[in-house]
Amino acid sequence: MTTTNVALLGFGNVGRAFVRLLAEKRASLAGRDGLDLRLKAVLCARGGILAGEGEDVPDLAGADREGLAGHPRFERGLNPGAVLRRLKPGVFAECISSPPETGEPALGHLREALSRGWHAVTADKGPLAADAGGLREAARAAGTGFRFSAATGAALPAADIALFSLAGAEIESIQGILNGTTNFVLTRMGRGESYEEALAAARRLGIAEPDPTRDVEGLDAAVKLLILSNLVFGESRQIGDVRVRGLSAATADEARRAAAAGRKIKLLASAVRRGGRTELSVEPAVLDAGHPLFGVDGAEKGVTFFTDTMGAVTVSGGKSDPRGAAAAMLKDIILLLGSRRP
């Protein structure tokens, strides 16, 4: 049995789902993977709880952010640096929300964790958009591991396919439907609904965020594409390098016309190698029935990798709710700790 400390930064929907999942999976982690994950710290922006010697953090399964901050063991001002220094290195799990331009504050915390000999996993797109290459390099230099499955589509295993399943093949281009909200809206528009009706339905079903601007303008898909493309093609492009066109009222007409012709409009994220450089775009595109992503409908996501020797490999589905993202973080931890090495 391998006993490993886990320090969690972030107690929003994903962080709370992660805490619940750790408790729920304790027995199967021990039995199947020989892992005993000890949750030693839970942190949010205002502070957190650090477990003492020989104990885990108290049960937080029912708590929300206020519940954490109001807990008798909560230390105001407790920060990741202090926790990383005080605990024996294990896995630093991070799921706050940092902007893609700077990646802060997560970027600094991840760098510190890796340099102190911690493995790190993140569901936070910000630090990856800003400097995934630097973080991977920092992990290599420190002899630790760094994984970020949850940041490229929650439980959709897009990064795994690129890293493992296509080893030895040349990935020539990537196409993806990377945002569930816009795909849901487009699917409804293809069936005759207006943009407003479709978006209202997405809100009603909890698929769209209260403010869906980043989704409908294509920015969420653009960040995921950037992370995936930089990983696959070894570049350090920035979010400004992605040509982005989101949904607009005009898209509803296109969607109806496409449907009448047996086609579909999708918000297609695309990374294509051209002359040693990658062209990155997110924009509405017409797919015909033979396209590997044609059947990815509703709030589903999918990615296709086009390769030299393995043809086109498509992965789709995977829960995109907080529980799916938490499960992806847990998967990354299992892979980092080595119990499923190939």
Place this chain on the structure above:
Amino acid sequence: MTTTNVALLGFGNVGRAFVRLLAEKRASLAGRDGLDLRLKAVLCARGGILAGEGEDVPDLAGADREGLAGHPRFERGLNPGAVLRRLKPGVFAECISSPPETGEPALGHLREALSRGWHAVTADKGPLAADAGGLREAARAAGTGFRFSAATGAALPAADIALFSLAGAEIESIQGILNGTTNFVLTRMGRGESYEEALAAARRLGIAEPDPTRDVEGLDAAVKLLILSNLVFGESRQIGDVRVRGLSAATADEARRAAAAGRKIKLLASAVRRGGRTELSVEPAVLDAGHPLFGVDGAEKGVTFFTDTMGAVTVSGGKSDPRGAAAAMLKDIILLLGSRRP
């Protein structure tokens, strides 16, 4: 740079594609993965070529089976045992065709390779259907690795998803379209062709084997399902445990009726956990448009894993020709040699 000996058993379509691929990928393997793979032996049923100290086997890129047997360096009667004893252990790559009931002769060769400290990769379904669990256990005991991506759908990364991407999740059931020939035939039948017309087209396009009996009767899909299910659920079921119903003349009517109702008939391979045991079946099934495998048409394949925490994850596509299978073997070698560890 890691220099590793490779011994290849099997010089049919996949074996020859593997030899060509090794040559073609020499530079990218060195550059990206730090691997120098030295092809030291190529074997078929009648004998083979063993390279001497400090050399690789001579260039066989243009040779077929007769070319190998007629090569001046060919030693009649050279067998895997002799090669495995004489070379420094590296990777034993096996792509002959052994029956699923016994797995021989591949099973014995794989066991010997692993016990002598070689890693092993195989594209051969026979030894896996017979005793994949024993081979995985033998690898663990010897401290080596054993992978078999190419045996569950060539370049379709079904086993990777199960092993890596769903780590920590509970896989509750598996559904797959695992045979390209029958899927092609069913797709054509859904468009109004008769069984005979569709099969003739598959033959003409080189999709169906000259004798497609194992495909149309569902046996090829059954073996792939068995391998995947035993891997996922840790069982040692045998091929006789799979309930199999293949295509028949009657299926053409069903396919047309399904198409008229916006549905499709697929030869669905299915492994479902029920009461601590797995029910295995391959049979024609009606899928509606919401099924994750609905869009897997023509000669394509696909697998869906239904899980507790990650939802349904589907992977589809991947070249299923000899080059795709060879690429999957090469991927397995890269993963075994550790240059892409998570």
